[in-house]
Amino acid sequence: MNKLYVGNLSPLVTVEDLKQLFGEKKLPGAEQVLLKSGYAFVDFPDQNWAIKAIETLSGKVELHGKVLEVDYSVPKKLRSRKIQIRNIPPHLQWEVLDGLLAQYGTIENVEQVNTDTETVVVNVTYTTKEEAKVAVEKLTGHQFEGYSIRVSYILDMDAAPPLQAPRMRRGGRSSRDQDGPQPGPSGGFGGPRHKQHDFPLRMLVPTQFVGAIIGKEGLTIKNVTKQTQSKVDIHRKENAGAAEKPITIHSTPEGCSSACRMILEIMQKEASETKE
Known part of the structure; x- marks a missing residue:
C-alpha cells in the first residue's frame, strides 16, 4: 500500500x-x-x-x-473494494460523510487514517468492486464545502494474490538475497510489508459510546491512535441495530493495552457525564 x-x-x-x-x-x-x-x-x-x-x-x-x-501504485487487476479518500473538511460530521459515501453503494467499513494533515483521510471498503469504482469516478474532484475531494484505489491485502516463495540457490540463499530487491506486481520493489510486531485486538463497546470514542471531527480517536501508536478501526457498519459495536486495535501488545485502556476511560467519562 x-x-x-x-x-x-x-x-x-x-x-x-x-x-x-x-x-x-x-x-x-x-x-x-x-x-x-x-x-x-x-x-x-x-x-x-x-x-x-x-x-x-x-x-x-x-x-x-x-x-x-x-x-x-495499484495495478488494475488488484483494484478492489477498498479506496482512500483525502482532503475531507476537518469540521465535517461523520454522519454527513456517511451519507455522502452511501450514495455510491453499501459501505462495509470506514476507518480514519491518523495523519499530520489538517484535512481528514479515511479508508473506505465497499461491498463490491463495482460500488468502489463508481465512488472513485464520482468523488474524484468533488467539491465539498470548498474542499476538492481526492480519491485513490489502495491495495486490499485480502484481494492480493499470495507472494511466491523465493527460489533457492546453492548455499541456501534465495534469488532475492543474491540479486537484491525484485520488482513487485506493479514494477516496484517487493510486496506490501506488515510490521511483525502488529498485534490485533478486538473488543466490543456499547453502541451509545461510539460517538464519544470518535469525538468531534474525529479528534478523540485520533488522539488515541497518536498517543498509543496504534491503528484503531471502529466497525460502525457491522451489526446494524445491535447494542454493541466491534473495535479492532492494531499495534504492539503494549500499544493495544494502552489504546484499550484509553477507550475504556473515554466510555467511563461519557457514562459519568450522561449518567448512563
Whole structure:
C-alpha cells in the first residue's frame, strides 16, 4: 500500500533528480526508486509518508518542465473494494460523510487514517468492486464545502494474490538475497510489508459510546491512535441495530493495552457525564 507511482516524467529526469527532489521535500524512501520511461515507482516506509508524498508532490511540483502525477501504485487487476479518500473538511460530521459515501453503494467499513494533515483521510471498503469504482469516478474532484475531494484505489491485502516463495540457490540463499530487491506486481520493489510486531485486538463497546470514542471531527480517536501508536478501526457498519459495536486495535501488545485502556476511560467519562 505504500508503493507510489510517479508519472508524467520528462525523458530528461534521472534517478538522482528524483532523489534530490524527495530530499528537498523531506520525504523518506528516495533510496528505493525504480525509474522507467516516463514514470517511476517509489517505496515509502508507511502510509502516512505515502499520503504526505501524494499531497506534497502531485500536481504541485514541476520537474524538467512537466508537473508530476503521484498516486498509489495499484495495478488494475488488484483494484478492489477498498479506496482512500483525502482532503475531507476537518469540521465535517461523520454522519454527513456517511451519507455522502452511501450514495455510491453499501459501505462495509470506514476507518480514519491518523495523519499530520489538517484535512481528514479515511479508508473506505465497499461491498463490491463495482460500488468502489463508481465512488472513485464520482468523488474524484468533488467539491465539498470548498474542499476538492481526492480519491485513490489502495491495495486490499485480502484481494492480493499470495507472494511466491523465493527460489533457492546453492548455499541456501534465495534469488532475492543474491540479486537484491525484485520488482513487485506493479514494477516496484517487493510486496506490501506488515510490521511483525502488529498485534490485533478486538473488543466490543456499547453502541451509545461510539460517538464519544470518535469525538468531534474525529479528534478523540485520533488522539488515541497518536498517543498509543496504534491503528484503531471502529466497525460502525457491522451489526446494524445491535447494542454493541466491534473495535479492532492494531499495534504492539503494549500499544493495544494502552489504546484499550484509553477507550475504556473515554466510555467511563461519557457514562459519568450522561449518567448512563
